[in-house]
Amino acid sequence: MSGATSIPVAGQVSPGDEAVEIVTFRLAQGVSFAGFVAANREIDAWLLQQPGFKSRRIGEQPGPCVVDVLLWESEAAARAAMHRMMDELGDSPVHALIDQETVSWTVASIRHRQEIDG
Incomplete structure (x- = not known):
């Protein structure tokens, strides 16, 4: 179809507008979820x-498996922060609470968004 125009779809966003970072992992043996969350104060302040x-x-x-979801202004911001975190907080005690062999990390640019108006 030549000369076709793109019709905007409600909820669509341009690539790079936002990104979601999803990290999943199991806690180290003997670590409680509440203890893990409390130990994240340093990470939260840094973020x-x-x-x-x-x-x-x-x-x-269940498992227990932790799902850590972060929203960023862009995929570039998410990736840059991850690299800075490893440099700046690589020795944080929170890392010892995670079974490192179970970590899965991904970042995806948001391509569609639907929100409830305030």
Whole structure:
């Protein structure tokens, strides 16, 4: 179809507008979910200082498996922060609470968004 125009779809966003970072892992033997969340105070404070950081949610699945979801202004901001975290907080005690062999990390650009109006 030549000359076709793109019709905007409600909820669509341009690539790079936002990104979601999802990290899943199991806790180290003997570590409770509550203890893990409490140990994240240092990470939470650091995240608040990072360019492009929007929000963080930590969930627990049976197993126990932790799901850590962060929202960023862009995929570039998420990836840059991950590299800075390893440099700046690589020796944080929180890392010892994680079974490192179970870590899965991914970042995806948001391509569609639907929200409830305030």
